[in-house]
Amino acid sequence: MKNIKNINILILFMFAITLFLTGCEKDLNVLPQDKISKDDFLSEPMYAVEVVNSAYNQLLSFEMYGFPWIGVTSITSDDADKGSSAGDAGTDKDKLDALAFDKTLRSFNDIWKRRYEGIYRCNEGIYYLGTSELEESFKTRYIGELKFLRALFYFDLVRCFGGVPIVVEKLDFKDEEKVNQVVYNRKTKEETYAQIESDLKDAAASLPLQYNGENIGRATKGAAEGLLAKVYLYQEKWSEAFAMSGNVVNSKMYDLLPEYADVWREVGENGKESLFEIQATLGKGVSGYTDVQGGRGTPDYGWGFNTPSKSLVNAYEPGDKRKEGTIMFSGQVLWDGFQTPAVGWANPMYNYKAYQSRTKESWDDNKGETAKNVRLLKYSDLLLIRAEAAFHINQMDEALSIINKIRNRAGLAPLETLTLDQIYKERRLEMAMEHERWFDIVRTGTAQAAMSTVGKTFIPGKHELFPIPEEQITLSKGLLTQNPNYD
Numbered sequence: 001m002k003n004i005k006n007i008n009i010l011i012l013f014m015f016a017i018t019l020f021l022t023g024c025e026k027d028l029n030v031l032p033q034d035k036i037s038k039d040d041f042l043s044e045p046m047y048a049v050e051v052v053n054s055a056y057n058q059l060l061s062f063e064m065y066g067f068p069w070i071g072v073t074s075i076t077s078d079d080a081d082k083g084s085s086a087g088d089a090g091t092d093k094d095k096l097d098a099l100a101f102d103k104t105l106r107s108f109n110d111i112w113k114r115r116y117e118g119i120y121r122c123n124e125g126i127y128y129l130g131t132s133e134l135e136e137s138f139k140t141r142y143i144g145e146l147k148f149l150r151a152l153f154y155f156d157l158v159r160c161f162g163g164v165p166i167v168v169e170k171l172d173f174k175d176e177e178k179v180n181q182v183v184y185n186r187k188t189k190e191e192t193y194a195q196i197e198s199d200l201k202d203a204a205a206s207l208p209l210q211y212n213g214e215n216i217g218r219a220t221k222g223a224a225e226g227l228l229a230k231v232y233l234y235q236e237k238w239s240e241a242f243a244m245s246g247n248v249v250n251s252k253m254y255d256l257l258p259e260y261a262d263v264w265r266e267v268g269e270n271g272k273e274s275l276f277e278i279q280a281t282l283g284k285g286v287s288g289y290t291d292v293q294g295g296r297g298t299p300d301y302g303w304g305f306n307t308p309s310k311s312l313v314n315a316y317e318p319g320d321k322r323k324e325g326t327i328m329f330s331g332q333v334l335w336d337g338f339q340t341p342a343v344g345w346a347n348p349m350y351n352y353k354a355y356q357s358r359t360k361e362s363w364d365d366n367k368g369e370t371a372k373n374v375r376l377l378k379y380s381d382l383l384l385i386r387a388e389a390a391f392h393i394n395q396m397d398e399a400l401s402i403i404n405k406i407r408n409r410a411g412l413a414p415l416e417t418l419t420l421d422q423i424y425k426e427r428r429l430e431m432a433m434e435h436e437r438w439f440d441i442v443r444t445g446t447a448q449a450a451m452s453t454v455g456k457t458f459i460p461g462k463h464e465l466f467p468i469p470e471e472q473i474t475l476s477k478g479l480l481t482q483n484p485n486y487d
Helices: 002-009 011-022 025-029 038-043 045-060 067-075 093-097 106-130 136-161 176-182 189-206 221-234 238-250 260-264 289-293 310-315 321-326 379-392 396-409 420-430 437-443 447-452 470-475
Strands: 080-083 274-278 305-308 327-329 349-351 374-378
Touching: 045 106, 045 136, 067 080, 067 093, 067 106, 067 289, 067 305, 067 437, 080 093, 106 136, 106 470, 136 189, 136 221, 189 221, 221 238, 221 274, 221 374, 221 379, 238 379, 260 321, 260 374, 274 379, 289 305, 305 349, 310 420, 321 327, 321 420, 374 379, 379 396, 379 420, 396 420, 420 437, 437 447
Parallel strands: none
Antiparallel strands: 080 305, 274 374, 327 349
């Protein structure tokens, strides 16, 4: 699906972008070169796909999975520190690192705003595709892709903020009463998860098992079922999580790559371990992802943020291959032959999974938008979901078998018995620096203990959720309610 980012060669794509950024009905009458109507646009597969691509394009935004997401999902946790230099706050990353959450922090507003922009594009696309004359099989698939993306955006929101406004319809933003009822009306966490489940079930029923050619990387049935299994896990619906993850396993479409370190390298992109990843190309990558986390100093490889913590380093067993695939150290020769400086970089360790080789991978000297795909859902994640669910429903043999399969790839000896804490530990090490740790320690009730070991105070009843951004509450004229203990 690399071609999804190359759609700027089409005039029609620019029309689609304008359509979904403005949302005004009158814009539907603006025709590219005055030659094509809205109905024509949505009745031709080559045109309608650009509507879908405009929603995928949101994944590349700096505010979507760039610096703000890195901050709230990783720098907050015990796996990472702010990094960079002592005097560089990274706008608000020093406060995130210290758990000094504040409703005015820009990162929270960026995450909220960008995901609702993505949701808006999905809603518009679902509406217009649904009323189009497009051939039914194309229409069903495209709507399925948009529902998957909408569910993904809502899953990010509910994990960060709890229950949020649920907007799943085309809105007339001039209708103030309707906007107040929908856009500024927070639903419960349970209602939000119910909408996510509904979208993912629809997507799973609509999407193919796999794609070929230029469509590789689009949302598949496995991506929808895998994300649904994760959604069930977060709600402690153990039987459902076990069964849904089983659907993915039994599809035989996925497996672990032989080498752990390859998963986040170009050689592993869209490989058999990938359920869904953000597609990046040179000059049209995930904005800031590599640059933000690259080595800071001389030579200049990036901003130096989100550095692995000593707590993470010390968590690995001797011989665990995941350590060398996750953390790069000063004075180390990397896999492509690059020698990291023993002195000259601001921090002694950096996130190896964010590293893009200048000599062995696609490179054009643009650190801000590299061709590195960002993995959002992996098969190893799915296996760990299944193992955790299996443990809770007393399927101990299955849980142990999965954990030992993962340990085997890591070069570790198998376990003979299994505890829940051991599953949590394997999940931490398998998913380290992949923006899962904060959410995992919160959902498992281990955050207070985990953060205390690194000298940080997690406040129960407060820090389970991030604050609703003050800017959004102001825009709502106070209709949006704040999370507990942030007023």
